Amino acid sequence: MTLAITPLHPCLGARVDGVVLARPVDDQTFRQIFDAFQEYSVLVFSDQRLTDDLQMAFTRRFGPLETTLSSIGQERRLHENMVDLSNIDPDHDDRLMGWDDRRMVYQSGNQLWHTDSSFKPVPAMASLLSGREVPPSGGETEFVSMRYAYANLPGETRRQLEGKVCVHSILYSRSTIAKGLFNPEHERELPPVRQALVRANPVNGRKNFYIGSHAWYVEGMPYDESRRLLDSLLKVTTEPDRVFQHRWRQWDLVMWDNRTVLHRGRPWDATRSKRVMRRTTLAGEGPTADPPLATRTPVWDGIVPAGV
Numbered sequence: 001m002t003l004a005i006t007p008l009h010p011c012l013g014a015r016v017d018g019v020v021l022a023r024p025v026d027d028q029t030f031r032q033i034f035d036a037f038q039e040y041s042v043l044v045f046s047d048q049r050l051t052d053d054l055q056m057a058f059t060r061r062f063g064p065l066e067t068t069l070s071s072i073g074q075e076r077r078l079h080e081n082m083v084d085l086s087n088i089d090p091d092h093d094d095r096l097m098g099w100d101d102r103r104m105v106y107q108s109g110n111q112l113w114h115t116d117s118s119f120k121p122v123p124a125m126a127s128l129l130s131g132r133e134v135p136p137s138g139g140e141t142e143f144v145s146m147r148y149a150y151a152n153l154p155g156e157t158r159r160q161l162e163g164k165v166c167v168h169s170i171l172y173s174r175s176t177i178a179k180g181l182f183n184p185e186h187e188r189e190l191p192p193v194r195q196a197l198v199r200a201n202p203v204n205g206r207k208n209f210y211i212g213s214h215a216w217y218v219e220g221m222p223y224d225e226s227r228r229l230l231d232s233l234l235k236v237t238t239e240p241d242r243v244f245q246h247r248w249r250q251w252d253l254v255m256w257d258n259r260t261v262l263h264r265g266r267p268w269d270a271t272r273s274k275r276v277m278r279r280t281t282l283a284g285e286g287p288t289a290d291p292p293l294a295t296r297t298p299v300w301d302g303i304v305p306a307g308v
């Protein structure tokens with residue numbers, strides 16, 4: 001079988017044809033996929049009829065899996081390494097949930113530009129999302145490259161970012177969409193974490209800044225100034241001509257590099273169409289900043305961290 005890799009966008013993304021991921025992937029083919037992943041940051045595979053077990057097995061070829069956060073109203077129905085993104089309500093005869101349902105409000109956080117698990121002390125390396133049931137329109141996933149944006153910053157801005165640490169928090173990002181999504185126990189389990197603002201890919205050395213919806217403030221800068229910096233970096237990263245949009249077909253598998261890519265889901269008519277996606281997440285290799293936990297206690301009502 002010969003593998004074909006076709007770029008999909010000038011900034012990032014490639015399709016990969018000629019491999020059946022439900023069968024064992026030989027070492028040489030795996031190596032080509034691994035290299036394409038480092039180079040293109042987003043890989044699209046079509047017609048991959050994966051079960052949860054097969055999806056986990058393919059993901060494990062790259063390294064250990066991350067355990068998921070059991071999110072609002074989703075008691076574990078799946079394996080602890082599977083994330084279930086679905087608008088089907090199993091408690092009410094598989095009725096479709098609309099955007100007013102609390103579980104969907106929580107999921108709508110995925111519509112903010114983000115990188116998976118940047119709020120954890122060891123952020124995720126990659127995510128693999130399988131489209132099990134997809135809506136006829138809407139519900140696309142969009143990707144942008146923080147590496148491309150970094151490479152196109154003025155040299156002076158790049159120097160300004162070097163060595164800085166950004167504090168990330170899912171309580172912060174979710175507070176921007178709704179109040180009270182987490183209960184106090186959840187909150188205690190989710191302390192703010194420190195992430196390097198500039199990261200390099202260990203395989204090819206290429207650098208990027210590392211931001212997204214969980215990025216809250218940059219240490220050592222006045223809060224408002226650090227918000228302006230983070231907002232301006234997000235703006236250049238997500239210029240319309242830098243966005244690669246993936247329109248889902250059933251059984252697509254899309255893999256992205258969370259170290260360097262931001263992504264977001266787009267809305268769809270959730271009361272009419274099912275959208276069932278399953279995600280596996282490849283664990284990161286370690287913390288990006290030392291120490292990984294932020295020491296200051298945040299003040300949630302004003303969103304402004306204490307003492308900044």
Ligand code: OGA
Pocket residue numbers: 085110116127129139140141142263264265266277279
């Ligand atoms: C995710 C995610 C967006 C989508 O799976 O991590 O953000 O389009 N998904 O479902």
Ligand code: MN
Pocket residue numbers: 110114115116263
């Ligand atoms: Mn995500």
